[in-house]
Amino acid sequence: MGKRSVATLIAAVVAGSLLTGAPGPRAEAAEAGAGGASPPGSPAGPGVDLDTVTIPELQARMADGALTPTALTRAYLRRIKAVDPKINAVLRTDPKALRQAAASDARHRNGTVRGPLDGIPVLLKDNVNTRDLPTTAGSLALKGTPPDSDAELVTRLRHAGAVILGKANLSEWANFRAAKPTSGWSAVGGQTKNPYVLDRNPCGSSAGSGAALAASLAQVAIGTETDGSIVCPAGMNGVVGHKPSLGLVSQDGVVPISAEQDTAGPMARNVVDTALTLSVLSGDTALGGGSALADGASHPGKLRGKRIGLWRLPSLGDEVDAVMTRTAKKLRSAGAKVVEVTPPYQDRLAELEFPALLSEFHRDINAYLATRHGPQNLAELVEFTRTHPGEQTCFAGQELFEQALEAPPTTDPEYRANRAELKDLSRRSIDETMAKHHLDAIASPTNPPAWTTDCARGDNDVIPSSTPAAVAGYPSLSVPAGSVGELPIGLLLMAGDRQDGELLSLGAGVEHRLDAWRAPRYLPTTGTNASH
Template sequence: MSIEIVEATIADIQAAMEQGDITSRELVLLYMERIADHDKNGLTINSVLELNPDALFIADALDAERASRGSRGPLHGIPILLKDNINTGDKMHTSAGSLALADLYAGEDAFIVKQLRKAGAVILGKANMTEFANFMTEGMPSGYSSRGGQVLNAYNISEPTGGSSSGSGVAVSCNFCMAAIGTETSGSIINPANLSSTVGIKPTVGLVSRSGILPLSNSQDTAGPMARTVTDSVLLLDALVQVDDADSAMGSSLGKRQANYAQFLQLGGLGGARIGVPRDYYFEELTPEQLDIFDQALRTMCELGAEIIDPANIPTARQIVYSSVILNEFKASLHAYLSALPSNAPARSLAEIIAFNEAHPEQTLKYGQTLLLLAENNTSGTLTETQYLRDRLTDLRLCQVEGIDAVMSEHRLDALLFPADFGSRITARAGYPSIIVPAGYTSAGVPFGVTFSGKAYSEPRLIQLAYAYEQRSKVRRAPSLKSFI
């Protein structure tokens, strides 16, 4: 081996494999060594929850296939981590970070996992996450789960990791894998990608299958890629977007899904683009340092030929308040998921999960389970509550029609640009896509990114914009792990 894997891209690794400089087996071993040295020693970053006991065997098989028949494509032999709410039909568990589900074997791969395996990816393991996608309780820190403990921010351990795909973002940033899959309901890809200085793509709801993923909200959930570069994220996205007939949300992507998203990785993607900046409401919590980083990103985009419409305020921004949608959808979605599990699953209902936690409070209830109790005791699980129905309709009106659609149509925008993850609530409720790209670091070393968002199925345009900005700015740097061993 003569290749440095830290910050290596998928293209780097594929070239090295073709030249015989490294094998998939050797790559898996190198990631295992880094996980042992940095994730499970020192201050314990704790981003990797479980390793696939068959990872080396899978890598061996893919190496043999490459030698005899050639490569399947960009992901052949590439080690990928999955968030712990994504089913695998192998020797790994799927628990959403919960001790109540710690002994759960899903029995079958999620649809997107099947696609990754077909593409030749090595499923390296499961990433830690905020328990039940941050719907366990109020006041629990992001990145904590009763099964896996606390994930740390490798750039500054006193700062949060973001949730709920915290382990996925941190593991990618620390070079414990080539890339990872996260899931998002409301900021759960964009938020941890921001704080781990990685690229996260939150697709339009309906572009990527939801089958076989432990859910939070039927109307907002989606899986998406997390990687160190826009290119690697897009290569992963290309493997995920196959049609799943079992997921009714995918019907809306008919005629809008692209066969190849990598074709939109264009250096001139910002030339002539109209980028809107929704200053009202979304900038109120920025520090002066963060504002400087954002404004520098705008200057870079201007240099690349973008026209910045600033401000391009969202008319409904201050009307988007509390919604009962996730609270009501959680129990209904969870019960549907649990009903499809093997008969020996450790829990078959939300009530059984709550009861398990109450029977093991020292291990499971460090921060309580207020949200689980609210969902169990205050919702029917039938989605017939008047407040739920009104909130769902209000969300669609304020976030789609009168919100993002209105401002983008008024100013003829290609995208909105949000600081960090501050636009996640409106884009999540709309079901619209976002891509976050590293933009800089504060004096405390904390990463800060910018998020390109648009209307449904605007991923091609967002990829063009994000790639062009990333290739000019190139601000990402790996966290220093020397003090962690």
């Protein structure tokens, strides 16, 4: 769908949030968290709790003078200093953050606010180029000179008045180095931990972004995804993550795996903040005006008449399936029609995707490295990794690098045929399922319970739910659905190409009905045997 429709539907999400407030148990959950191993969200001003506050609420307080961007930024910087040592999610804060906030203070005083993100602190995954901060993809190979220019999405955030708070840790090279990597580990940043249970994994390459949001270390964060690396860390850290339709957010200046699947996207603790951030990342800054909010006549909590296809994925275990059963019951009680579905072609997608990504990575990482100081191509990167012990402190392997070096070029006819088949089957898997059952969205579990982090074993992460939308270039959205013991489980919603606005509107209603968010307790371990 076009930008105008996205704008209208995101405005509806925002208007609905102002009518209903955040999902029901948020304030209670934050208070309950105060008795755990970490304090609740630090006060940033009168009546502001970082765990629960939304961007529209922050902007309302800034508009009436009860809060300044500088006070909000200071609160997040204090929160990072106090809490991040528990989880190791933030690589570095921006020394210019308070200067950015002061400029936003002046705009709020002068009535020249640039939109909903003006003065809002944002963390960037450290594979997104910033001209004044290192951008490393977690590798020592890029630790030196920063990029020459900002990524296009960072330019848009700056123009919107957002405060670039700093860089989040990630899985090194977005988990495309070793055959058995450990998510959340990088040579530059070490291991990020899951805030709910500290010996458990945060999942996916946007691990630091997800963990930082769960710990309330920023209002929003930017992640990137090739297949699962926004939505899985969102699900496993109990927050919201949106993988946009391919091309809606510029890939310029983002360390790549594959131009055919890569996208950056917004992550937050609620759908409304996610939607507002998407409006900036996609260049749709018209959403900042009051008229856009006034146009939001539809209530995102209205699920009556919506048709949702539930793809259960029993391979993720009985306890996850029980969360899906409870989820379906709640959605039906809100008037939605939930029907069980099994999207076709999944085995063939799994067979074709990885070989295609190897060819695309070789092409795209060579092009990116040529813009940076350090290794200039994949062959030089392989040699760097082999000869630097700091790259091997968790795992030594770089099998994917080596396989990519030997993969057929993207000009190869067999590669081209495979990518064409991937695109066709992935889109048909969603389109045919939605058409057959007249669906508004397909829903599935985003993730299993978080597995124990283990460098020797690597990840335990065969999670097929993200693949159809990722390969098709269609949007997907993870919202909190419940927990297995202490460990969050997300509900992944997916729909057709450029249906981002509809998906966010539906997701806001699902979020409001499920009321599944709760604050992390930073437990050192857990007795649940739901994962291994």
